[in-house]
Amino acid sequence: MKYAAISIKDLHVSYYGNEAIKGVSLSVNPGNLVGIIGPNGAGKSTFLKALLNLIPKDKGDVMVLGKSINEVRKKIAYVPQRNDIDWDFPITVLDAVLLGTYPNLKLFRRPKKKDKLWAMECLERVGMEEFSKRQIGELSGGQQQRVFLARALAQNAEVFFLDEPFVGVDVSSEETIVKILKELCWQGKTVIVVHHDLSKANDYFNQLILLNKELIGFGAVSEVFQTDIIERAYKSQFAFMNEMGV
Numbered sequence: 001m002k003y004a005a006i007s008i009k010d011l012h013v014s015y016y017g018n019e020a021i022k023g024v025s026l027s028v029n030p031g032n033l034v035g036i037i038g039p040n041g042a043g044k045s046t047f048l049k050a051l052l053n054l055i056p057k058d059k060g061d062v063m064v065l066g067k068s069i070n071e072v073r074k075k076i077a078y079v080p081q082r083n084d085i086d087w088d089f090p091i092t093v094l095d096a097v098l099l100g101t102y103p104n105l106k107l108f109r110r111p112k113k114k115d116k117l118w119a120m121e122c123l124e125r126v127g128m129e130e131f132s133k134r135q136i137g138e139l140s141g142g143q144q145q146r147v148f149l150a151r152a153l154a155q156n157a158e159v160f161f162l163d164e165p166f167v168g169v170d171v172s173s174e175e176t177i178v179k180i181l182k183e184l185c186w187q188g189k190t191v192i193v194v195h196h197d198l199s200k201a202n203d204y205f206n207q208l209i210l211l212n213k214e215l216i217g218f219g220a221v222s223e224v225f226q227t228d229i230i231e232r233a234y235k236s237q238f239a240f241m242n243e244m245g246v
């Protein structure tokens with residue numbers, strides 16, 4: 001039987017009694033590149049973190065590849081927002097990528113030559129092989145994001161989750177990242193990307209999840225990218241802009 005890559009039923013999440021996600025249900029098939037779009041504070045990061053069991057849910061079932069998150073953790077790669085990462089942590093680029101192979105390494109086993117070669121291959125794919133000995137804190141935003149994508153690639157995951165991968169990233173890094181994400185989908189992998197900016201949504205993704213606490217729209221980009229649906233998601237922001245005379 002073929003399972004959905006991700007299936008979510010009636011997800012509710014709150015912080016100190018304030019609901020951030022209200023009753024979201026949807027299902028994504030493998031091979032899709034899905035953008036999670038919505039205004040600031042819409043709950044996009046919360047949604048991703050709750051899916052991955054990184055924060056508690058009030059209610060709801062999440063299945064990835066037909067199993068619970070904990071059963072398929074090795075098949076899931078997560079690239080957090082850059083400002084959620086401690087860039088002062090003393091670790092080289094190569095070691096950061098090798099960490100991606102840890103789900104496949106036995107605990108406490110030193111990485112072997114084979115693991116290092118694989119990590120270098122992943123760095124090459126994102127165009128960062130020359131930086132393997134650098135400390136991660138010495139890299140630019142775009143380079144850091146590419147290294148974290150290499151780390152996710154090293155994991156050989158089936159489902160990839162990225163939180164705002166294009167924030168603070170140069171144009172060429174953004175292009176490299178988008179190209180790799182598209183390739184992953186062509187290989188049948190599933191990629192879910194939180195992205196606050198509407199402008200590129202059309203080019204980057206083939207499906208959209210439009211979120212503003214509730215699920216406002218979900219489906220093919222052409223179905224969701226309609227003025228009335230977008231306005232519904234962004235209406236609080238539009239109202240604010242009107243009030244401010246913007």
Ligand code: ADP
Pocket residue numbers: 015020038039040041042043044045046047
């Ligand atoms: P987005 O990613 O769409 O910008 P978030 O998921 O970061 O939105 O936030 C959704 C809502 O939840 C916002 O109102 C935010 O202030 C609140 N929130 C997010 N994280 C926390 C937290 N750790 N504690 C309390 N409230 C939070």
